[in-house]
Amino acid sequence: MENRPLEYDYTVAKMFMLTTVLLGIVGMLVGVILAWELAFPAVNTIAGQGVAEYTNFSRLRPLHTDAVIFGFTVSGVFATWYYVGQRVLKVSMAESKFLMALGKLHFALYLLVVVAVVGSLLLGITTSKEYAEFEWPIDIAIVVVWVIWGLQIFGLIGIRREKSLYISVWYYIATFLGIAMLYLFNNMEIPTYFASGGIGAWYHSVSMYSGTNDALVQWWYGHNAVAFGFTVPIVAMIYYFLPKESGQAVYSYKLSLLAFWGLMFVYLWAGGHHLLFSTVPDWMQTMGSVFSVVLILPSWGSAINMLLTMKGEWQQVAASPLIKFMILASTFYMFSTLEGPIQAIKSVNALAHFTDWIVGHVHDGVLGWVAFMIMASLFHMAPRVFKREIYSKSLMNTQFWIQTLGVVLYFTSMWIAGITQGMMWRAHDEFGNLAYSFIDTVTVLHPYYTIRAVGGTLYLVGMFLFAYNMYKTMTSGRRVEESELQNASPMGA
């Protein structure tokens, strides 16, 4: 027993892998529809006037962001946890009937929440707070799903064989705690039906905070939901999957320590950069701005640690599309965490805020870093979970280049669009009058909106290739034995 590798149980991991792929396609499909709607407004009513209410830009927009964040990304986080957790703690889920049953309940409740979210957002039931649009009944369900995940993490840790927690586990724990704290405080709301003695819609609520305070709490949440949803768990993934796939040890333990505790401490201060020049007290804005710049250090700490992990093994980048995905993800992480702090500098923010440059920044982070890393993780997991070779290496390569081109078109067009719009908003003529009416600053963006829509569509095409490759791996990839599995994932032609 001692010398034989453990048999891990991937039942729950497989379930969440499925939702990662499906909700990824849903979220990005909605995103692509939105992009075409901005370029060509007629797309808003493409399904007919009768259902225009549900295909309209404004109704779909929260669905896009929430499907990508809470559908695709969070599914990916759960899927990788149910894989990585067992392996780094050296304990199988099959060893605990309780954890196994809880894991299946976790997935079932998660699906229920997904259905509730999609339905309610399409009907326009929303609190309007970004990435926290859900009304109180769904909030309660989300808290339950999250608590179950916490029980999973600490339950598995409780029965672990490996006493030291690997770096990835630090990041998963931080994800759990961070999101729990942020979500609870930002969604403090009072159901009006009960407070008014049974009048009006039962699901409606009113925020506990008003105006400036509400904005402050919201962006403390909004920014750090990005931190603990889009950064922390993705770093958890790269710390596990890159060394595994490449067969290289993590370059520096000390650097990973510095980056982890640095990120934990610094990230939470930076939310104020969403509120520069608003009515939030000035010192908070300055703190937000300063800490955003400091944030480069821990972010780059992780990214550089990953790139240096490949030291002496760079030929693997050319040889393996899986390593390509991870290295590009890491590179986009560096790029995005440099771009963010630049946008948080007050004078730059004065230009960039409210423009498409911000949209571009979000997307180079999410498409380039988050999605690439999640897909790479799933590719690495597939042969080990399904005991089959990845169906097609050339398809992976094709996907990689199509999606990379998509991301590049996306952020370059949004840079130009954002800076153009920001400059036109502030332009004055020689008499001190505004040089442009607002509509001038909209119509000028048409070519960039079109390029962005093309970029987004390319990325979506890549998602379909990904889904197809995963499906074929599952059903018709060549079978591989545990003993054949080395570091590099086996791939078919």
Next chain:
Amino acid sequence: MFHWLEKRPFFFAVAVFVVIAFAGLIEILPNFAQASQPVVGTKPYSTLELAGRHVYIKNSCNACHSQLIRPFKSETDRYGHYSLSGEYAYDRPFLWGSKRTGPDLMRVGNYRTTDWHENHMKDPAAVVPGSIMPAYGWMFKNTADIDTAYAEQLTVQKVFAVPYNKEIPLADGSKATVALADSLEGAHASALEEAKVIAADMKDQDVKDAVAAGTIPEIVALIAYLNSLK
């Protein structure tokens, strides 16, 4: 120390929590009470205005329109006086937005009329050539939810002491009162009175007929809300 922590998940989790909670305590708690004091002249929303605000939220207008004027000449030239914290005292939730695909609406009530909004919501590109805003035809057919607006008014009056039925000082030294009905029927009646004033300035015959028959279409509530943004 870190090696010690890495073997003790409980203390590790506590340490992480302390480190991440720290910033929130320092940044958010101070000034919390102070920041929500209304400025002179800020009034809570009437039932119809609040129902209109719900229509605004239901359709995520805030996805494309901000309600935050920054203190720059280009913004005050375009939209009016820069925003003051106290002006948002009765905004639950805040609707600052994060993207200006369309213009800011913080003070749209100062320079747009009921008539303009009616035409614009029906066909934005006909009013503003080149506009990429979609039409909102369904707002002319759907009925506004007065019940929920009234429930929210009762809630904020009870829980947050929002001053309905109380004298509110205005900038010119006079006083105003925003009435809150003492029954749901009363709330419907007062919302309908307000709606009739809006509908009188509108052209859509179906909307006029609906209001005359005692129901309030979403568009009427929305326009009441937009007109109140000053």
